[in-house]
Amino acid sequence: SRSIDLAVIPGDGIGQEVVAQGLKVLNAVLPQDVKLETKEYDLGAQRWHRTGDTLPDAELEALKNHDAILLGAIGDPSVPSGVLERGLLLKLRFAFDHFINLRPSKLFPNTATPLAGRPDIDFVVVREGTEGPYTGNGGSLRTGTPAEVATEVSLNTAYGVERVVRDAFERAAARPRKKLTLVHKNNVLVYAGHLWKNTFDKVAAEYPQVSTDYLHVDAATIFFVTQPERFDVIVTDNLFGDILTDLAAAVSGGIGLAASGNINPTGAFPSMFEPVHGSAPDIAGQGKADPTATVLSVALLLRHLGYEAEATRIEDAVSADLAERDGGAARTTDEIGDALAVRVAS
Amino acid sequence: SRSIDLAVIPGDGIGQEVVAQGLKVLNAVLPQDVKLETKEYDLGAQRWHRTGDTLPDAELEALKNHDAILLGAIGDPSVPSGVLERGLLLKLRFAFDHFINLRPSKLFPNTATPLAGRPDIDFVVVREGTEGPYTGNGGSLRTGTPAEVATEVSLNTAYGVERVVRDAFERAAARPRKKLTLVHKNNVLVYAGHLWKNTFDKVAAEYPQVSTDYLHVDAATIFFVTQPERFDVIVTDNLFGDILTDLAAAVSGGIGLAASGNINPTGAFPSMFEPVHGSAPDIAGQGKADPTATVLSVALLLRHLGYEAEATRIEDAVSADLAERDGGAARTTDEIGDALAVRVAS
C-alpha cells in the first residue's frame, strides 16, 4: 500500500491558516489506499523568539526523512530582516539542494488581473534555487562607518546552471508550445551571463524541437505586462526568478494564487512546496487569507510524488472554484478550503 | 550671453533618428540669446566594427569639456553582448561618476498603458548609477569547461549609497507628496541591504517632512502593476533600478516615452541624457521610432543646466501632443519631432 510521509512547516503569519486548508484538500483528494502521515515542525518567528533557533541540525536531519515538505510562510516584522529568510527558508532550499524552483503562472477565468484585455497567460518559470546572489557569499568592512564597503557575490557554476537549464528544456519539450526563454542580463553581468547563455545554447542543440529565445531581465518585465502570452517556459537565475515570479503572480490572478515547488529532482532530499506569498502579518489570524496558492502548491507536491491524476484534480477544482467566484461576500480561508475539498472529493 | 556646449552621441539603430528630433526641439525651445553648440561623436557599433574602438581615451577626455551629453541608443546584435554596453555606455556613466540615474514615470493622458483602469502614475526612480552589480567586478574560472565558476560582485559603499539616498530625499522633499520608498532585497542580500537600509534610516532623520517606506524588489514589482499611484520617489540600487524602470516605462505609456538622466550633481563631469529604450535595430531607419523619450530627455538636460522654464515647456508640449494623438495614421519620427518643435516654439 502507498503512503506519503509529509513534513509540515506552517511558519508565520497566515502560514498556519493556509497550510490547514492545504492539508484538508490533500486529505480529500488522496485515494483511500494512500496512507498520509504528517509531522508538524515548529519553526519560524515564534520559535526564534522563544529559543533563538531558526533551524537546528536535529530538525534539519529529521526533515530529511520525509517524502516532501509543505511550508506555509516564513517571516515576521518582529524578527530582523534576513534572520528567518537565511536561517530557515533559504537554509532548507540550500541544504536540500532545491535547484529547481518551479513557479507556474496561469490566469484562470474570472480572476483579477491588473492588465487590460485579460491576456492569455500560461507559463512556468524555472528559477534556479541554489546559486546566484542567494548563496550568502558577501560581507561588509568597516560596518556602520562612513567608510563601509558591503559586497554580495553572485556565484554561478556550470554544474548548477546546466542542471536547471536541462530541466527547463525537458519541461518545455513536454508542453504543447515547446518554447523556452532564457532571462538574464548578459550585457552587464557578462561573466555569469556568458555562462548562462553558453550553457543554454549548448543544451539547446540537444532539443531541436524546442524553440528558444533570450531576453534581458529588464526587457522581460516589459513583456510580462504587455505580452505575457508570448511566454511558455522561462529559465532564469535565482534573483531574477524571484523578481519575475512576483510580477508574474501579480499579473496572473494575484499573489493569492501563486504556487511554487522547491524541487530536488534527484530525490536525494525531500522537495518543499510553498505559496509564493509571504506571511502577511497584517491579516494573520483573521480568516482573510486566500489558501488557494497553498492548495495549488499541494498539487505541485502531488505531481512531484507521482500522483498526477490527483494533482490535476486539484487544479481543476481551483479552476472551477475561481470561475464561480462571484465577487460577492468574500469567503473565509476556511470556506475556500472547504469548497475545494468538496470539489476534489467528488 | 549664455551658451550650451553639447556633446551628441547618436549611437546605434534608431539613435540617430531620435537624437535628430531631440536637437530639433532643443533648438526650437531655446531663447534667442542662448548659443547652442553641438559636437557629434561617432561611437557605437559601426565605429567598433571599423576600428575596434568603443571609447578611446582621447574622446573620453574631449567629452569632459562639454556642458552635457545627449545620447541616442547603444547596442547592436552584430556586436557581442556586453562590448558596447560595458565599453561605452557604462564606461561613460562610471568615468563621469553619474551616480544619479534619474528616471521619471508619468502616465500622460491618452497614452497606452497595459493596466486596466488607467491608474494615476507620477513617480520618479532615483537609481544608483556607479555601484552595485554594475561595476564589472567579477570573473570566471575554467571558462567553457564543465567546471566553470562565474562570479559577479555587487559593490556597495557608504559613500556611494549615502549620496544617492540624500539626493533622493532632496527630490522627495521638493515634491508635493514628499514620499520616498527604498527598494532593495535586504532579507536575502543582507550585507548590501543593511548598508542601504541603515543609510536610508540615518538620512531620513534629517528629513522629518518626508514619509518613508521600504519594499523588497519583488514586492515592488507587484505594486508597480497593482498600485503604481502609491509611489512618489523611489531610491534603489543600480540593478534593481534597471529592472524597475523598464517595468515603470511599460506601465506608464511605454518605453517610447521613458526619459532618463545620468547625472553628476557636483558638476565635476558632464551629465548625460538618454531615452531608456534601446537601439531597436528592427525598426531603425524606417522613421517609425517615437522620439518622445529623447525629447523628454532633452527636458531633463535643460532642467539640469538651469533652464527650468524651457524644460517645462517641452514637457507641456509632449503632454499636449500626446493628448491629441488620435490613434489614426501613425506619424513618422520626423513628424512627431516637428509637431513638438512647433509647440515649444509658440
Ligand SMILES: CC(C)[C@H](C(=O)O)[C@@H](O)C(=O)O
Ligand atoms: C522570503 C524570500 C527569502 C524569498 C526569496 O527571495 O526567494 C521569497 O521572496 C520567495 O520568492 O520565495
Ligand SMILES: CC(C)[C@H](C(=O)O)[C@@H](O)C(=O)O
Ligand atoms: C544597455 C544597458 C547596459 C543599460 C543598463 O542596464 O543600465 C540599459 O538597460 C539601461 O537601463 O539604461
